[in-house]
Amino acid sequence: EVHLVESGGGSVQPGGSLRLSCAASGFTFSSYWMSWVRQAPGKGLEGVANINQDGSEKYYVDSVKGRFTISRDNAKNSLYLEMSSLRAEDTAVYYCARGQWMDVWGQGTTVTVSS
Amino acid sequence: DVVMTQSPLSLPVTLGQPASISCRSSQSLVNSDGNTCLNWFQQRPGQSPRRLIYKVSNRDSGVPDRFTGSGSGTDFTLKISRVEAEDVGVYYCMQSTHWPFTFGQGTKLEIK
Numbered sequence: 001e002v003h004l005v006e007s008g009g010g011s012v013q014p015g016g017s018l019r020l021s022c023a024a025s026g027f028t029f030s031s032y033w034m035s036w037v038r039q040a041p042g043k044g045l046e047g048v049a050n051i052n053q054d055g056s057e058k059y060y061v062d063s064v065k066g067r068f069t070i071s072r073d074n075a076k077n078s079l080y081l082e083m084s085s086l087r088a089e090d091t092a093v094y095y096c097a098r099g100q101w102m103d104v105w106g107q108g109t110t111v112t113v114s115s
Numbered sequence: 116d117v118v119m120t121q122s123p124l125s126l127p128v129t130l131g132q133p134a135s136i137s138c139r140s141s142q143s144l145v146n147s148d149g150n151t152c153l154n155w156f157q158q159r160p161g162q163s164p165r166r167l168i169y170k171v172s173n174r175d176s177g178v179p180d181r182f183t184g185s186g187s188g189t190d191f192t193l194k195i196s197r198v199e200a201e202d203v204g205v206y207y208c209m210q211s212t213h214w215p216f217t218f219g220q221g222t223k224l225e226i227k
Contacts, residue, residue: 035216037164044205044207044218044219044220044221045156045158045164045207045209045218045221046218047209047214047215047216047217047218050214050216059214059215060215061215062215095163095164100152100211100216101152101154101166101169101211102154102156102164102166102209102211103166103169103175104166105163105164105165105166106163107163108163
């Protein structure tokens with residue numbers, strides 16, 4: 001069965017850093033684009049970043065450019081989101097999703113940025 | 116960025132009755148391959164989003180056939196033929212033609 005499991009969320013002060021991970025199983029991870037999507041409390045969904053199969057193409061929403069870095073390790077079937085210079089407005093549940101079509105989602109990991 | 120506009124934002128429906136959600140994009144969603152990358156997601160309370168429909172009208176595996184997607188260009192619709200209790204939640208359209216991929220504001224479906 002296809003699974004995505006996010007981890008690494010937590011509480012951090014403004015200006016701090018966090019690294020999110022997404023462990024994939026049940027499919028050939030290296031064959032798919034992967035995406036990070038976030039949802040602020042009580043709000044809608046926002047695409048944050050995505051990455052192609054070998055990591056050579058990466059795209060970011062403007063609000064996180066220069067602060068977030070998406071990466072992957074195909075040998076470990078894992079996707080990452082390195083977040084730095086965190087702001088209060090980055091507070092959200094972060095989901096990883098399979099592909100640009102987002103056909104499979106994880107359960108999400110919560111990031112809270114607050115002093 | 117492509118703006119996705121959904122209506123209505125709130126949708127009270129009687130059990131067994133049909134429901135319809137509109138989604139309009141600020142520009143064409145046809146990509147260079149000729150595909151229209153418009154997807155629909157359902158998010159039940161307390162759950163992760165789940166994809167229902169991809170490329171306008173293709174139903175995902177396990178999605179009941181009471182869900183139907185249609186449309187073209189910049190104008191799309193999700194229809195539920197007969198609403199059931201398990202359909203309660205928020206529905207989002209999303210375009211994956213242009214980066215950044217963008218979602219509609221969400222339509223909250225509730226039972227009257």
